[in-house]
Amino acid sequence: MRIDIITVLPELVEPFVQESILGRAQKKGLVEIHVHNLRDYSTNRWRRVDDYPFGGFAGMVMQCEPIDRCISALKAEREYDEVIFTSPDGEQFSQPMANELSLKKNIIILCGHYKGIDWRIREHLITREVSIGDYVLTGGELAAAVMTDAIVRILPGAIGDEQSALSDSFQDNLLAAPVYSRPKQYTAVDGTDWGSVPDILLSGHEARIKEWELQQSLERTRRLRPDLLEGK
Numbered sequence: 001m002r003i004d005i006i007t008v009l010p011e012l013v014e015p016f017v018q019e020s021i022l023g024r025a026q027k028k029g030l031v032e033i034h035v036h037n038l039r040d041y042s043t044n045r046w047r048r049v050d051d052y053p054f055g056g057f058a059g060m061v062m063q064c065e066p067i068d069r070c071i072s073a074l075k076a077e078r079e080y081d082e083v084i085f086t087s088p089d090g091e092q093f094s095q096p097m098a099n100e101l102s103l104k105k106n107i108i109i110l111c112g113h114y115k116g117i118d119w120r121i122r123e124h125l126i127t128r129e130v131s132i133g134d135y136v137l138t139g140g141e142l143a144a145a146v147m148t149d150a151i152v153r154i155l156p157g158a159i160g161d162e163q164s165a166l167s168d169s170f171q172d173n174l175l176a177a178p179v180y181s182r183p184k185q186y187t188a189v190d191g192t193d194w195g196s197v198p199d200i201l202l203s204g205h206e207a208r209i210k211e212w213e214l215q216q217s218l219e220r221t222r223r224l225r226p227d228l229l230e231g232k
């Protein structure tokens with residue numbers, strides 16, 4: 001898979017995609033992530049990519065030409081399954097969407113900035129508009145990072161134990177069960193006893209542990225996110 005991220009702040013996105021699971025997934029050849037500086041596609045002598053909006057509104061708008069030139073250059077090299085624009089008014093990002101996008105071959109994620117992008121780009125180049133939540137960020141970089149992380153971590157081989165991605169919250173519409181590690185019994189710094197790990201997890205009975213995990217998931221989902229169970 002290949003993900004191309006277009007941004008005016010490559011220095012913000014680049015280090016993120018080189019670290020941890022995203023970095024390792026690229027070294028393993030599971031994904032290629034390319035970050036493009038939109039200013040490289042500006043024909044303006046000051047490398048500007050934005051201008052005042054028509055109509056006298058406040059703020060600046062990202063112009064058609066640099067984005068058109070950048071996306072056209074990418075499309076000349078390969079076919080893209082999706083050209084995604086990060087936008088608070090887009091379809092809400094979710095685990096099913098991450099799963100679906102992880103099956104694509106090539107995707108572009110365009111990060112907006114300022115007041116947004118010239119509407120004609122959305123009409124002519126964008127195939128999908130995605131929001132990461134009902135709040136407004138200053139730019140699409142964090143949204144692109146969130147989406148890329150969620151997509152790449154579920155590529156087979158990206159995280160050591162593949163089962164681990166499948167048992168995360170939202171896969172199967174269930175929240176994850178509690179997890180514990182050593183020590184079995186913990187006394188906190190202030191002397192409080194935080195209790196011990198549930199016996200069942202120390203029992204070694206694989207089937208009963210699986211059953212416990214499912215019960216815990218169901219109970220937590222019913223309590224915290226009953227909406228996820230609708231239609232199940």
Ligand code: SAH
Nearest residue numbers: 086087088112116131132136137139140143
């Ligand atoms: N005027 C726009 C907001 C612009 S915020 C509006 O009211 O819809 C600047 C840029 O940040 C947006 O173009 C978008 O790319 C990004 N952004 C802001 N909030 C976002 C969110 N919740 N999800 C995805 N991208 C977001």
